[in-house]
Amino acid sequence: MANFYRSCLPQELVDTVINWLSDDVESLRASSLVSRRFVAPSQKHLFSTIELCSKPQCKLYLPFQVQEAPTQPPASTRRFIAKFSDLLKSSPHLASYVHSLTLSDDLSETEHTLRPVSTWLSIGTSECLVALLPRLRQLQTFHIKGVWQYSTAWSHFNRHLRNAMMNMFRLKSLSSLSIHWIHNFPLAMLRSCSQLKHLDLRLPSVSDDLDGKSESQELLGTAQENTTDDAEQLRPRLESLTLSCSLVVLEWFIHHASSVFDLTHILNLAFPGPSKGEVLCKYIWSIIQTCSGSLEHLALWPSNSVNTSVPMSDVLEKMDLSICTNFHSFDIFLNFDDDIECMGPRLNTPAKTIEWMCDLLGKIPHLRGVRKVTLRCYTHHYGADGLLLRDLSSLRKADDFLSGYSDALERACLLVANSKLAVPEVLETMEWYLPRLCAKGIVSSELVNGDRIAVVFQEK
Template sequence: MQLGINTLPQELIDAIIDENQDDQAALRACSLVARPWTYSSQRHIFSRVHFRNHSQCYYPGKLYRTSCEINRFHNLISTRPHLASFVRTLEVEPILDAAQEQLLACTLQKLVNLECISLDLGGYYWDELSQCMRDALITTIRSPRITNLELREGLFLRCADFLALLGACEHLKRLSLSAMSCDDLEEFVQADAAVTLPSGLNLQLDSLALSLYEQSYLPLMHRLLQLQPSMDLSHLHRLSVLTAGSGHLSERIEATKEILKLNSNSLQHLVLNVCLGGKSAY
């Protein structure tokens, strides 16, 4: 007696789908096989969502991608609410359209199981985003489920605003900063005022990834180290430090050694492109 595709045990179906979780084409094909395959396939298909659009237009002299894709996704989760619960990671780019910003805010409220938010500023300043979009992002970051924050390709006018954004993520465990900087970063590092995160938070990171240009790396690394104990960087399991540029080499080496010493007993994974010199085992 031959067994039909619909009679396979659910455990076997789930195992097949899990094995293909990184193959979007395979997942979409699986979702169309039969009802028992649909739910598990959708769980992977919608686990990571990226709000972007390939159409482009100009805004105050800058090229950016509009986010009309938000419309389609919002309509989808409005008709099939269970799909919103599958989203674990969200990647979002700047939205400079009032209607789209409002739609983003409504959409974010529905992503109740979101764990990671990745913001690609695309070369914009945080202050260039509308108040509506900033409020929507900060509200989302405040969720107790958000433990992973990625910030890429952007700038802050004030380091205090950068720290306020970090401080909004009260349960932060994994932080990734790529090509980020603050205009007043060096001034802030040299300030004598107490260095803490807002609201007296005490964060303990287990993963830190920095991919920065040399002019940002030193002051930003010093700034993060100054945040202790508000942000504990001494129990990292994963550390990635990638810097570009050939200046301030000795200072970069010392800053990198400092964070390595803090985590000499906890590090399990290390990615590094800073030559430490000497007979270091790192």
């Protein structure tokens, strides 16, 4: 059989076949055993994306192996990362195949405390990560995710781990960077990212944290102290930008962004709607004006309750988006409140959130040429499909509004976070309540997991 492959199949055909299996881990494992010619192409896909995280059940997620661990997160996670680091040490060629790395802190969503928390990323694994990170010299995408309820602090990482992470920012291959819920992150380190194209900053809000004001001010001071004006350094040209930050962080970004990045070629922009709409308007409008000649896509979502985000529609009403000559699509995040009795009354019901969406889009002037609108329905803890099924009349509101929103509308997409209900029945029922969009043949619906809902822009 090996002789047959060697004589009959050109390597280009082998590569093409394996490329078709890029999302099928089991098939890639099997293909790597066919012959030596199949090993490298299979391994390139198996190791291209690595996610290291600790879930409530203490699992370490790797694309080639998912295992249960004992109930000691730091120790079990440390063991797995040490094994992965040893694997790269014994087979160094595998490190060049890793193009995407995610370091994700996670706690059980049912644990609530106001005390500082220590998670696997900030304790117990530092020496393992310090040994692992320098081996990944071809990394293109780097995600660091803290715990959104509590905000993992940059200062919780020891000095060696912080230095290792900052060295990753300096990689010439790095084109995509995400920093989520990391307190006191030194923004000036973004100057090290010389080839960055995609930036996603979701940093803690001052009002959402007990010590948020002092830590945000400290972050601002640290960033300014490390700011240097290097006229000779070429600014990276951003293509996508997501900002969900405190106003202090936004202020720093606006004041220094033009010296750090080239914002004139942004294609995709995403931002939430904090209650201080006037301040948001000033910051975001300055970015939109800078990239007006290139901007194609805008993603919007309410902050916390839609009741406190209503001013966002007033903010957008003041922005003349018609200056964006290439603009053609919206992503609207619809964050429903979980149906949990102990959490009190639900403010963000599907009906209220979709009403917020209609009010938002309805007040944006001079945008009758929008070709695509995507509604991303999710909750913080569970899937959103069950909530929509109990409030299907809200979908009729979306159907009535979107069917008459723009004559140029070519696609209305409904992405719903999945809670493991029967897929065909859920999709069929939802589309039944979108009759006008279905009659035009422009609606599509899909159930996805919560992680995919949160991804605003993906690098092509």
